[in-house]
Amino acid sequence: MLRYLIRRFMIMIPTLFFTSAIIFTVINLSPTDYFSNYVAELQAQGEKADMSRVEFLKREYGFDKPPVERYFLWVGGLLHGDYGYSFEYQLPVKDVVGDRLYLTILVSFSTILFTWLIAFPIGIYSATHQYSWADYGLTTLGLLGLAIPHFLLALLFMYFANVWFGLSIGGLMDPQYLNASMSWGKVRSVLAHVWIPVLIIGTAGTGAMIRTVRANLLEELQKQYVTTARAKGLHPFRILIKYPLRLAMNFFISDIGSILPSVVSGAELVAIVLSLQTTGPLLIHALQTQDMYLAGSFLMFLATLTIVGVLISDIALAFLDPRIRLQGGAR
16 A cells, blocks of 8 residues: 555656646647736726836746746746736735635535435435336436526526525625625625525536436446345345445545545636635636636646545545455466
């Protein structure tokens, strides 16, 4: 195990280096940059840009240097915890992300817990009661959750939350708490609003996970070892928990690599429709405005979470399923 971990960590280093090079290259493929777009936008509005400040920022952050040199300056800053400067918000990247990261983690973790608590019992029940009326009904609900677009659910929830519960339309808190410091009133306002995006985002996730749990568990329940356990007179619940459910969880463990970055990025489309103060819309706006350091640092963070998530899932699968080994044995 130790040798495997060391090897994986050694592989992670060139992987992250290669990923950072791709991110930097893609962001800089555009013939323009943030500064030229900024000046053109001001000129289109009939305003005059402060060219001295623009030239100062270019020199300060290396935009007067070759791309290769700028790349190594950016990567070196990341290694020292310097994520760069957001030109759009005129703040360091870590200050721009700020509370948005905590709100995104709150929404994402709440959505994940909601999905698990709903999907696993329904998926298990559907698999153990195959072709029953309950199975058909629950399957239909899951398909509806997959079929209804997120943005449509977001619009419906915005309307009913305002009409029935009197909540402000959109956002994760009441308007008076947007720029206020943390307080119990702000916490209560966030908790009063967070259930709306959780239900919207979790609907499709729940439907997909119900189908996956049901399919994987049905496959395991039809195998020979389950028939043998039944023939020996073991209790059905013990048969279910001992092996089939445990092996059917492989898909869930292997999905950790995508769960971790989704916790930080959030559901971008729903966040835009509901005007949520999360990091998803922030990333999209940074890409649109070519705010290089904000977009690049955020994408590198997501890439790191993906690689770490894949490593965690591989190790967890080796402990969960005895058929999986971290390395092949000698023949």
